[in-house]
Amino acid sequence: MANPEPIDVMVCLATVTPPRLIHVQVAPDATVADAVRVSGLLEGGDLAIEACRLGVYGKRKTPDAPLHARDRVEILGPLIADPKTARRRRVQKVRATGTREGLKWLRNEAPPKDDVLE
Template sequence: MAEHAMTVEVVHAGAAGQILRRVELAAGSTVMQAIEASGIIEMLPHGVLDPHRLGIFARKVAPDQLVHDGDRIEIYRPLLLDPMEARRQRAR
């Protein structure tokens, strides 16, 4: 049985701008395999890729999650300020 190719997007939105890469993968590929195939890791600052801050269409996923054709894999950056603290500062 021949493996089917699928296309996914890998994206990271940093303070300096957005990095978006499209990559073709074999069926049965995982989130981490897609990130590695995109080459986006080399473009990110050291330490930005945390396996606990990955998502597909704004839904948190594990690095070993299987991807589907058309998925948008998102690499989230760490929060600079706790959302509750930001609200407190705005309220003052």
């Protein structure tokens, strides 16, 4: 039985600006982690495969997910801020400005307990 032909995939490191994109060839039964290792994008850096978020065409994947021909593997760094906390801060900032948009949020709500009204 002949060796199956390797498949072409792209690996994108999206943690730096501008993103780096590399074309690699991997075995037909390769996983997302295999493509990242073959690309060499994480070598010499402070990121490890376990610490990164991985995806294929913007959809989150595990390192052991299988690849298909012409997939684009994306390496995303760890989250810098918790999305819920960041949204709370943005809403509090809008509320604090006293604009009409900020006041809309205050309708039908009691003031937060940590606010002191005197």
